[in-house]
Amino acid sequence: MSINAERYDEWIRSSFIEINTELEEIYFAQDDPADVSLAGNSLRTLLHDEGREHITGLHNEGNTDEGFEAAFALLGNVGLYMGACRRHEITEPSREQSSPLIEASGLALHIGASLGVAPRFATSHLSTHNLARDGVYRSFTKLKDEFLFLDFNTRGIFAYKRAADALTRTVPLGITHPVTGDLLIAARQALEDVAAYNEQLFAQLDPARFFYSVRPYYKPYRVGKSEYRGANAGDFAGINEIDLLLGLCQAEDPSYSQLLVDKFSYMMPEDQGRLRDCMRRESLMDQILLGLQSPDSCGEYFEHNARLFLEVCEAHGHTASQHHNQLVDRFIEQPSSVLDQKHMAHITASGPPLEVLMAALQKLRDLRTAAPRDDIRSRYKDIASIRAAIGSPHR
Numbered sequence: 001m002s003i004n005a006e007r008y009d010e011w012i013r014s015s016f017i018e019i020n021t022e023l024e025e026i027y028f029a030q031d032d033p034a035d036v037s038l039a040g041n042s043l044r045t046l047l048h049d050e051g052r053e054h055i056t057g058l059h060n061e062g063n064t065d066e067g068f069e070a071a072f073a074l075l076g077n078v079g080l081y082m083g084a085c086r087r088h089e090i091t092e093p094s095r096e097q098s099s100p101l102i103e104a105s106g107l108a109l110h111i112g113a114s115l116g117v118a119p120r121f122a123t124s125h126l127s128t129h130n131l132a133r134d135g136v137y138r139s140f141t142k143l144k145d146e147f148l149f150l151d152f153n154t155r156g157i158f159a160y161k162r163a164a165d166a167l168t169r170t171v172p173l174g175i176t177h178p179v180t181g182d183l184l185i186a187a188r189q190a191l192e193d194v195a196a197y198n199e200q201l202f203a204q205l206d207p208a209r210f211f212y213s214v215r216p217y218y219k220p221y222r223v224g225k226s227e228y229r230g231a232n233a234g235d236f237a238g239i240n241e242i243d244l245l246l247g248l249c250q251a252e253d254p255s256y257s258q259l260l261v262d263k264f265s266y267m268m269p270e271d272q273g274r275l276r277d278c279m280r281r282e283s284l285m286d287q288i289l290l291g292l293q294s295p296d297s298c299g300e301y302f303e304h305n306a307r308l309f310l311e312v313c314e315a316h317g318h319t320a321s322q323h324h325n326q327l328v329d330r331f332i333e334q335p336s337s338v339l340d341q342k343h344m345a346h347i348t349a350s351g352p353p354l355e356v357l358m359a360a361l362q363k364l365r366d367l368r369t370a371a372p373r374d375d376i377r378s379r380y381k382d383i384a385s386i387r388a389a390i391g392s393p394h395r
């Protein structure tokens with residue numbers, strides 16, 4: 001890391017967090033906590049000016065070629081500043097044609113293009129790639145609920161990645177291999193971990209604090225001329241690797257692959273490669289359906305593995321139901337329903353109106369639970385035929 005980048009990192013880890021936290025306390029104490037225009041002007045100016053001074057130095061320094069890690073961390077730090085400016089409405093994409101943060105945009109576009117990622121902060125900057133110094137990692141504020149949210153996002157993401165790793169290792173073995181069952185058990189256990197983390201997050205996170213003081217930092221913002229959708233905990237490949245390797249979602253389903261295409265640049269380059277690889281693999285479900293046509297020639301482990309496959313599908317479906325029915329409902333939908341109409345625009349991280357986003361998330365949940373829906377490419381009939389063939393009742 002260059003000296004300028006280090007100083008900037010120190011600023012992000014100190015004054016930046018202090019200013020944001022002070023502003024959050026001011027907004028949260030207001031009668032309308034969603035209105036940022038009522039107070040805090042001098043703090044907002046301080047945030048903008050201090051950040052700009054650091055970034056101008058870095059922008060002038062140009063590409064110092066310090067390697068991927070340093071560049072990616074710097075992109076995250078520039079992104080945190082741009083995300084905070086958006087949160088405090090120092091910038092507002094619908095008000096502007098192009099970001100007024102000219103130096104920050106220049107730096108972010110330069111780094112993003114050279115690394116092959118979107119030129120904004122992504123979830124990985126705050127979760128899986130967030131170096132702690134003396135036990136404290138980067139964040140927007142020092143609010144307890146932000147740390148809770150980030151801790152559990154990170155745990156959930158790593159657990160999904162563990163499940164994806166185990167399933168990926170089944171690819172060269174196939175569904176009839178004696179050891180594939182071990183990998184399916186590992187995947188199921190990892191998904192049970194996701195479920196346990198979701199439960200803890202659901203129980204511990206304060207809905208109002210999350211909604212008013214944490215979530216707004218994840219809104220879309222402009223970098224240069226283009227607006228980039230917000231970050232969300234789903235911007236890693238693991239969850240989609242699981243979808244595809246199990247076969248619950250299919251790369252040839254245009255609405256699902258559209259989602260993947262839109263998400264590539266929000267993932268780390270290594271995740272992009274993993275996901276591309278999964279998109280061309282035959283799923284476990286398709287291998288089982290093929291095997292059912294002549295089960296006697298599939299060897300003695302086929303049925304055992306197929307049973308475990310169904311358990312993994314159930315565990316995956318359960319985490320998707322929790323995400324939609326518990327997390328999204330309690331922390332987004334319910335608080336939105338009491339929000340003044342004037343604040344409804346840009347409520348979601350990705351930008352579309354809430355009902356459009358909810359329908360999209362519901363569709364994903366229904367694919368992952370193999371729900372009986374004929375208007376989407378749910379595999380419920382295939383799952384039912386596997387169950388019938390191996391005599392496995394729905395748990």
Ligand code: HEM
Nearest residue numbers: 152153156157232233234239327328331332348349350364
């Ligand atoms: C996407 C809400 C926690 C995984 C989303 C989206 C929302 C949301 C609203 C849609 C993206 C958008 O806003 O534009 C929440 C809330 C959470 C939470 C309110 C907790 C307070 C988590 C956790 C995980 C997770 C802990 C686990 C890693 C995902 C995934 C997606 C996503 C994978 C992408 C869509 C998908 O493939 O299902 N989340 N989320 N979320 N979230 Fe969460």
